[in-house]
Amino acid sequence: MQTIQPAVPARPLPFYRHLYFQVLVAIVLGGAIGHFAPDTGQALKPLGDAFIKLVKMVIAPVIFLTVVTGIAGMRDLEKVGRVALKALGYFLVFSTLALVVGLIVANVVQPGAGMNIDPATLKTDKVAEYAAKAHDQTTVGFLMHIIPNTVVGAFAEGEILQVLLISILFGLSLTLIGEAGEPVVDMLERIAQAFFKFVHIVMKAAPIGAFGAFAFTIGKYGIASIANLAMLVGTFYLTSILFVIVVLGAVGWANGFSIFGLIRYLKAELLLVLGTSSSEAALPSLIEKLEKAGCPKSVVGLVVPLGYSFNLDGTNIYMTLAALFIAQATGVHLSWEQQALLLGVAMLSSKGAAGVTGAGFITLAATLSVVPSVPVAGMALILGVDRFMSECRALTNFIGNAVAAIVVSRWERGLDADALKAALSPGKAPPPPSDGPLPDPARP
Template sequence: MYVAAIIIDETGRAPAGATPLYRHLYVQVLAAILLGVIIGHLWPATGEALRPLGDGFIKLVKMIIAPVIFITLVTGIAGMTELRSVGRVAGKAFAYFLFFSTLALIVGLIVANTVQPGAGMNIDPATLDAGAVTGYVEKAKHSGLVDFVMSAIPTTLVSALTGDSLLQVLLVSILFGISLSMVGEPAAPVRDLFERVGLVIFRLVAILMRAAPVGAFGAMAFTIGKYGVGSLANLAGLLATFYLTSAIFVVVVLGIAARLAGFSIFKLIRYLRAELLLVLGTSSSESALPSLMEKMERAGCAKSVVGLVVPTGYSFNLDGTNIYMTLAALFIAQACNVDLSLGQQVALLLVAMISSKGAAGVTGAGFVTLAATLSIVPSVPVAGMALILGIDRFMSECRSLTNFIGNAVATVVVARWDNALDRDRLRLALDGGAPSPLAAPPVEQDMD
């Protein structure tokens, strides 16, 4: 028996026995996204009606996120020879998160001052519909530091695994993993059981991911059907600036970090192309979280590092969200003719650094965090958020993509930093030698 490889010969034809291109999930997801755009544009009402397909798929993935994190983190920590290794990895991860999150805020600030996408709009804040953003402002009131810390503590040990808070899952997983490690040999059967359960969980992930094209189709059809391609025209400058800034941050800033760690950012993006298309189609980086964890392990990152860095990164390493925050805040100020001094801009940046952590794990975190920041900085009218509410869905896609790539880079960098990276496996994976967990089932044939 052998598994057919994905190889294209010099004539451009797939050799006999190779998996056809259309069976690869990234191709299916891309086709689904394009079909969703067409349906949403030509038949908007139909596109809006397809929203349950996207929402249903995201709910399916969220259903499995807590078990994936719990199993990965518990078995990873339990397998560590020294418990202080957990603190060392966590310390390095948070040092990385703090540096690059702050850098993303600064990049957004510099670009907003250079390009000035909101200049010349001359908007009177009194004419804006403040009621449109009231809900986000109310959420922001409950995203302070104290609320953030308290929300990370579950009601019971089990409720963390049945709720929707990644932070609660992280807390329980770390404590349980440490306890398992401290018990030692008597807990070996439990550790072995969790490792076997992990095999079943990741097989379940592979099964759920086969529905990814359906989810991406429904989500994209809804987005285009509800908001329309034409809604992008009025604020095209801000959208273009945000997408370009995010692209530069990924290619230049994260690219340098990747190069220093010994790998290519472009090869990493190619390796994660199926997940990135899924994130693009659903506007949610959570939809690809289980697959990211599996692929980072396949690429040679230690399970303990993957279990710590990826879930915490989803709450604390939001590069795309941070770029969006400073860029959007200054866009609103410029559009409303609010002249911010350098000191006020620095204060805005400092507030954003804190509020971006306080709103971690909140649904619609990007917009909620922006509301929290503007509520604390009275110079910029909160009502100005109504200017970008219509295109926030399109900006959300870019935020999610940038956040996702940032967390993938962080995982490899921290693993390399902690000497927990198998460089040969990483090289093999990025060069196309490791199968994707999102790929279609391999074709097996009998050898003669």
């Protein structure tokens, strides 16, 4: 009689082999080198740039494959439109709320009060570059830019919204042709497996990228540069933290999950965003982790790429807070009517410069150029610490988009509550690497 041996449980990975630990160590080492050897820290910049280029290289195909297979799997064109409308409605509400929060905090704390800066004494050479870019970001220009010149060009330039447009149209086309498109969908799903394996290989270089990027930031700008504007930086970080815990935490509670559990689940990606100061660096991993946490691929594929352009909670908090800081620092009093105008302009300009490198600073320039009461030259005051605030912007934007994807999944009744609870439970080990995302629960 053959004895059946009990299955031996897989041994958990040692802590030092987890990505989040490696990235954390890399950030600490990078910060130390940047502080004690600034020239060496600045020389390490190519490490961070190279890693971000590696990730951006794979973003376009990952979005295309995820969105196309997700839409083709829905077999319901009405559902595609419904998901997109729900996502955009969510983005509008919470992006506006983030702008209002920044406005309220700036009025209560008044981080720029008493500085009495004369705008004429400020050096505005660098500000002029951002102002020129902001001038080009009109609403009509933004909408026209969504349409690529060629299909290949969208992928070559890595334009997220252009790739998303092509992906949606191609996914709808496969749905409309029915059975004839099924072999194409199957082939794309197999290609997606290869690309997600590609992502896992690239992510092994994340600690090196975070090390180089953080060493450069501290080496070039120095921790001491924060001291002069500590009130603004501190206020922005505290406001963003409260927005995540209170506002997004309440949204999570109302939808059956803990914001702290979500942060814990995404800790490796959040540390990577912190180290590289770019939320795009963790976009492919976010898509995969949300699918493993029970969100349908069809929903994640639409909501996350859209959110990276339209759901910028951290950027919106920064815009109104920084605008009022500049007004206070230069002695400009803004009435409530003028602040309401500032809020309205910020709502539009934050969409008009979506997806542009340095979007936070560019959208601020675009907003101030339309509200003449606040001198654009005052942006020179915050140019030196903008890099430190960009990290907080990226982190808040990243968490906001993760929450949005889970909420819209629940609204669509496609969320696997058991998978989400298991993923977000304390002490739950991160899901093991796979050859691709899990099957879409919404797909028959």
